[in-house]
Amino acid sequence: MSIVIEPPRTAKPKRTNWEKWGWIYMRVSGVALIILVFGHLFANLWVGEGIKAIDFAFVAGKWSDPFWQVWDLLMLWLALIHGTNGMRTIVNDYAEREKTRKRLVWILWATCVALIVLGTLVIYTFDPCPANGTPENLPSFCPVNQS
Amino acid sequence: MATEFEELGAVAAFNVTLFIRRFNPEDGLEARWEDFDVQVHGTDRVLDALHKIKWEIDGSVTFRRSCAHGVCGSDAMRINGRNRLACKTLIKDLDITQPIYVEPIKGLEVEKDLVVNMEPFYKAYRDVQPFLIASDKPTKERLQSPEDRARFDDTTKCILCAACTSSCPVFWTDGQYFGPAAIVNAHRFIFDSRDEGSEVRLDILNDKEGVWRCRTTFNCTEACPRGIQVTKAIAEVKQAILRGRA
Ligand code: HEM
Ligand code: SF4
Ligand code: FES
Numbered sequence: 001m002s003i004v005i006e007p008p009r010t011a012k013p014k015r016t017n018w019e020k021w022g023w024i025y026m027r028v029s030g031v032a033l034i035i036l037v038f039g040h041l042f043a044n045l046w047v048g049e050g051i052k053a054i055d056f057a058f059v060a061g062k063w064s065d066p067f068w069q070v071w072d073l074l075m076l077w078l079a080l081i082h083g084t085n086g087m088r089t090i091v092n093d094y095a096e097r098e099k100t101r102k103r104l105v106w107i108l109w110a111t112c113v114a115l116i117v118l119g120t121l122v123i124y125t126f127d128p129c130p131a132n133g134t135p136e137n138l139p140s141f142c143p144v145n146q147s
Numbered sequence: 148m149a150t151e152f153e154e155l156g157a158v159a160a161f162n163v164t165l166f167i168r169r170f171n172p173e174d175g176l177e178a179r180w181e182d183f184d185v186q187v188h189g190t191d192r193v194l195d196a197l198h199k200i201k202w203e204i205d206g207s208v209t210f211r212r213s214c215a216h217g218v219c220g221s222d223a224m225r226i227n228g229r230n231r232l233a234c235k236t237l238i239k240d241l242d243i244t245q246p247i248y249v250e251p252i253k254g255l256e257v258e259k260d261l262v263v264n265m266e267p268f269y270k271a272y273r274d275v276q277p278f279l280i281a282s283d284k285p286t287k288e289r290l291q292s293p294e295d296r297a298r299f300d301d302t303t304k305c306i307l308c309a310a311c312t313s314s315c316p317v318f319w320t321d322g323q324y325f326g327p328a329a330i331v332n333a334h335r336f337i338f339d340s341r342d343e344g345s346e347v348r349l350d351i352l353n354d355k356e357g358v359w360r361c362r363t364t365f366n367c368t369e370a371c372p373r374g375i376q377v378t379k380a381i382a383e384v385k386q387a388i389l390r391g392r393a
Contacts, residue, residue: 019359020388089362093320 029082036075056139060128076119084112158188163243168250170257194233210261220308224261225250230310230370252313268309271325275333280344295340302335304373311367311377323356327367327377334380337393345393353388
C-alpha cells in the first residue's frame with residue numbers, strides 16, 4: 001500500500017491583494033490624518049481669535065484659498081476612505097451570511113462615493129455670493145449687500 | 148512535639164467555590180453555571196480542584212487534560228475570564244474570596260462542558276504547512292548559526308493549546324481567520340534558515356483570512372501560557388510579507 005500525500009500548495013501568481021493594500025492604506029492615511037485633523041483643529045479653533053472667528057465668512061474665506069481647498073480635499077478623501085474601509089472590516093467580522101455582507105459593503109462604498117462627490121463639489125464650487133441669490137439670504141459681505 | 152512538626156510542614160488548606168460552565172449535548176438544555184464547593188491546598192492548581200470535583204463530587208464533569216504539567220496543551224480554559232492552562236494556574240493566585248469561574252475557551256464549538264471541538268484550530272495549523280520543507284536529502288545535519296536559530300526561538304515554544312486563538316476577538320466573530328497559533332507556527336518555519344518553504348507560507352498568510360485580519364489587540368500575547376510574544380511574531384510575518392521575504 002502506498003501513502004497518498006497531498007501535493008503542497010505552491011505560491012499563487014501575483015494579483016492585487018486588497019487586504020494587504022487596505023492594511024497599508026489604514027496606516028498611511030492614519031498618519032496623514034493626524035497631521036490634517038490636528039492642523040485643521042489648530043487653524044479653526046486656536047489661531048487668532050480662536051473659536052470666536054468661526055462663522056459663514058470664515059468658512060467662505062478658507063475655501064477661496066487653494067491651500068485650504070487642497071487641505072480639506074485631502075482630509076475628506078482620506079478620512080472617508082479610511083472610515084469606510086474600517087467599517088468594511090467590521091462588517092467582515094460580524095456579517096454571517098455572504099449575501100448580507102456583500103450588501104452592507106456595497107452600501108458602505110456607495111455612501112462613501114456619494115459623500116466624496118458631494119464634498120468635492122462643495123469645496124470647489126462654493127460661492128458665498130451667488131449672482132442670482134436673494135439679498136436677504138446672503139451674508140453681509142456680499143457686494144449686493146454692501147451698496 | 149509531633150503535632151508541632153506536622154503543623155510546621157502542613158500546607159494551608161482553604162475552601163473555594165468553583166462555578167463551572169456545564170453543557171451536555173444530550174440533555175437538550177442550554178449551557179448553564181453549576182457551583183461546587185471544594186477544600187483545596189495552597190499548592191493546588193485549578194486542575195486539582197477539577198479533579199477533586201470529578202473524582203469525589205460529580206463524575207460527569209468533563210474536561211481535557213493529559214500531562215498535567217503545562218506540556219501537552221490540552222487543558223486551556225477560560226478561568227475568571229482569562230484563557231489559561233488549568234494545570235499552570237495556582238488557586239491561591241486567584242482571588243479566592245470570590246467564586247472561581249471556569250468555562251470553555253471561546254470561538255470553538257462546545258462539545259461537552261469544558262471540551263471544545265479543536266478541529267477548526269488544527270485545520271488552520273495544518274494549512275500553514277508546519278513542517279520543514281527542504282530540497283536536499285537529509286544525509287547530514289543541517290547546521291545553523293546561533294543567530295539564525297535565535298530568530299525563531301520564541302515560536303518554537305508553542306504547545307498548541309489554542310489559548311491565543313480562542314482569546315482573539317477577530318477569531319470569535321470570524322472563524323475563518325487563521326488565528327494567532329497558526330501564524331506562530333508558520334513563523335517558526337518562515338524564519339528558519341534551513342527551511343525553503345517561506346514563500347509558500349507567506350503567500351498563504353497573505354490571503355484574505357490571513358495576517359491582515361489581525362488588529363493588534365494583544366489578547367493572544369497575554370493569553371499564551373508559554374510566554375510567547377505572539378503579537379510580535381504576527382507583526383514580523385506582516386513585515387516579511389511586505390518585504391517579500393523572511
Ligand atoms: C486621527 C488619525 C487617525 C489615525 C492615526 C487612525 C488610525 C487607524 C488605524 C491604524 C486603523 C487600523 C486598525 C487595525 O487594523 O488594527 C484604523 C481603523 C479604523 N479607523 Fe482610523 N485613524 C484615524 C482617523 C480616523 C477617522 C477620522 C475615522 C472616521 C472617519 C476613522 C475610522 C476608523 C474605523 C471605522 C476603523 C476600523 C476599526 C476596526 O478595525 O475595528 N479613523 N484607524
Ligand atoms: S502560541 Fe501560546 S497560546 Fe497560542 S497555541 Fe501556542 S502555546 Fe498556546
Ligand atoms: S494538562 Fe497538559 S498542558 Fe495542562
